[in-house]
Amino acid sequence: MEARGAETLRTYEEINEKIKRGDAVVMRADEFVEYAKRYGVEKAAKDVDVVTTGTFGAMCSSGAFINFGHTEPPIKMWRCWLNDVPAYKGLAAVDVYLGATAVSETRGIEYGGGHVIEDLVSGREVELRAEGWPTDCYPRQYVETVITLEEVNQAVLVNPRNAYQRYAAATNSTDRILYTYMGTLLPRYGNVMYSGSGELNPLTKDPGYETIGIGTRIFLGGGIGYVIGEGTQHNPKAGMGTLMVRGDLKQMNAKYLRGATIHRYGSTLYVGVGIPIPLINRRVAETAATPDEEIYTEILDYGVPSRSRPIVRRVSYAELKSGRVEVKGETVRASSMSSLPRALEIAETLKRRIEEGEFTLTRPAELLPTVREFKPLEVKRYEPRVKDVMTKRVISAKPADDVKTVARLIVEHGVDHIPIVRSDGRLVGIVTSWDLARALAEGKQTLSEVMTTKVIVAKPEEAVDVVARRLLQYKISGMPVVDEEYRVLGIVTTDDLAKLVKGRRGAP
């Protein structure tokens, strides 16, 4: 078998010669998919030199290095803000890194690093404020001024992770609306949100990374950029490769670089990335011809707040893009966090730039790795789980029990929550002291008349802080801890959590 990246159909030099002569055949990925369907991959591979791709979506791991130049007298900035958004200052005197997700200290997530980058690219003035660390060589203590993109020495977008090959789609099994980085997720699998442009997605069109690597020239934010390596969390085995990219902010355009705020999540930057895929060999032509119908991702349940969210089902980008997806036997609406129209526009713009000879291709100095482990972070310190803090001795009752008897139980044992269980030990409801007070006042007889049947529960292995958040969310003071069969193992209350805090400080 020929080596990865083998230029058996055409070489980079041959393609660039054709680009310079103005007779390179360039197609957008969606056009190439159609062409290959119609004439077969064999002919498509022969006829077409370059396939252009595009994506425009939220890419949180983005940011810019900026060098402001030196003031008179000079300052060694050790804390710095741009429009009140803190920039990273663990660098030399007037170099900063402004991250897309950093948030304004005055406006919160409504305005973040992504918005500052958009403002700079739009030519707007940005307020620079910095505190100095005065030294003999850098005497100044403080500076406050305004800057523009044009005035600074360098402003370079350097994004550690962009352009995911594909991304998992999201839905929500819980009974409340979730606001996630995948957008608004309606309760009870009410909708599906997805991201990525499917058959237009850069890495999806070259999943063997035969043409993409360090030094690949790309479309980035409207200007020219380069791939500088694999992105963080690059995960080829799962079909989730990523890119690290850089590009000169001064060439970019706010149409393809937009600050964004995702409700109750945070601020980020929408980045436009387009990559030309030269059809150097038959394999690349075949992957470039893959249609949406054959590009799959998973729909995950974001209702489970875990690193490994359960897979609800596998889905093709064709189905996602249709706007209707079947989930748990129901057809629900699906829509995208990233912009498909703009992805298409990027692929089209890149195509035109190549056709007009403005953009030539580069042979990567090193291809992206096809093997890379994607590891989780194991917490090696002790972290309490629900099973460690819950009260194991649970006073429970049966649905048919009478209200007065149970009221007596509450008084005798000094508890506030009584889980109601069936004879097989499974949870069917809960009553609190307040429910019983009301029951007595209203003359109700049995528990089944007054109990809450929709019980918020905890699982024994859950982290304590997740459960604390849930108590706050539902404004309750305790919840039964149940196993997979809904048998009650214990109860966890705000009292149990309070004890934990006390213990942590080492108090008696």
Added chain:
Amino acid sequence: MKIKILYTHERVKHPVLSTVILKTGVPLNILEASISPSRGELVVDVPASGDQLKAVIEALKAEGVEVRELGPTIEVDEEKCVLCGACVSPCPTGAITLTMERLEIDEQLCIRCKACVIACPFKALSMASTSWEA
């Protein structure tokens, strides 16, 4: 058809909507309501057209309240909109459609819940509340 109904303090205690519903047989649907001792404002969907709609509006006026037609409910700032779909599937009534060129909002289906306004990462959507303010 969505309308806004303004109550003055004299009419605030009267069951205006119920009276109109009984009189016309049109099941009015309240989308927004803010009633204080001195005044009230309601946004109501009137599932009717033609003579029936006219009858509802006449009946409301007969009850002594002011009636105004509502303009477009949600305004899209096309400069800010990047044509993603963040607002589309979160809309509980399916009132929003994304085409390759624009975002289309079906006024008939919109219930003014603002789910789309919240979901937009670019603040491109806003509730057109000022267009019918006095």
